[in-house]
Amino acid sequence: METTISITKGWQYPRFTFGQRTERGQIIGLKYYAEGTYLAEEYGTGWRYILLPDKNREDEEHCIEDELELLTxxxxxxxxxxxxxxxxxxxxxxxxxxxxxxxxxxxxxxxxxxxxxxxxxxxxxxxxxNLHSLIDAAQFILKEIAKHPDFLTLEYQPDLTVGDAQTALDYLQSGLEDIQKFDITSNIFP
Structure with missing residues (x-):
């Protein structure tokens, strides 16, 4: 069953709805300043939208309908x-x-x-x-670090880089593969 919201008679219908994504953020709330109220006289009659510009922050933005555009x-x-x-x-x-x-x-x-x-x-x-799974996980994490926007903006100049760590993991993985090849060969040809 889909939830419905009733709009009081005499109020205009909102142009946007909850959850829509706009150029300024996602709509998380609506307020209506009804005609004849202090808020409407002070700020104008109509809908005000509460937006969440960044889902990782608690800051909200309040906008009127004319200030909003949906994303293409x-x-x-x-x-x-x-x-x-x-x-x-x-x-x-x-x-x-x-x-x-x-x-x-x-x-x-x-x-x-x-x-x-x-x-x-x-x-x-x-x-x-197994060690291969741990190496794969570490390589994945290093790739994510290397392309993370916060990391890219850092002016970080260590003696060893993320690339050096990736290379070390590559060497470790290739060493493990060599050992496994040797074990297979020694079991076949005793």
């Missing part, structure tokens, strides 16, 4: 695609963090089918993620 379809697509890309990178990062967590499973054993499980529990531990 292309601008809207670009903005939404950028958010999807950002969330996709975050999702990949979270997946790599999740893979890095050792898993412990607790089970209960009962002595007979009809009895309640005993108080004694067995612990099974699943092994830690």
């Amino acid at each position: 379809p292309q601008e809207l697509r670009t903005q939404i695609q950028a958010e999807i890309d950002s969330y996709s990178r975050l999702l990949e990062l979270l997946k790599s963090e999740l893979r890095a967590i050792p898993i412990t499973v607790a089970t209960a054993k009962s002595t007979a089918e009809n009895e309640k499980p005993s108080e004694k529990k067995q612990q099974f531990s699943i092994s830690e993620p």
Whole structure:
């Protein structure tokens, strides 16, 4: 069921709705200054929109209808695609963090089918993620750091750079692959 909002008789209908994206931010609220009220006499009759210019800040902006323009379809697509890309990178990062967590499973054993499980529990531990997964996660994080706008604006001149860290991870990964090739070869040709 879709929620509806009733507008008082005599009030004009708003041109914009909750959640729409404008050039100045997303609409998160509306106020109406009704004719004959102090606010309408002071600021003019009509709708005022509360905008959130940046979802990562709590600052709001208040605008009248004439000050707002919706994003063009292309601008809207670009903005939404950028958010999807950002969330996709975050999702990949979270997946790599999740893979890095050792898993412990607790089970209960009962002595007979009809009895309640005993108080004694067995612990099974699943092994830690392999080193390749950790290297992949680290490389992903370094790539995200290297292209982050805050990092790009820094005037940061360390002795070792993000590129140096990426190169070190590449060497580590290639060393692991060499060891695995050697292990496979030594098992085939004893």
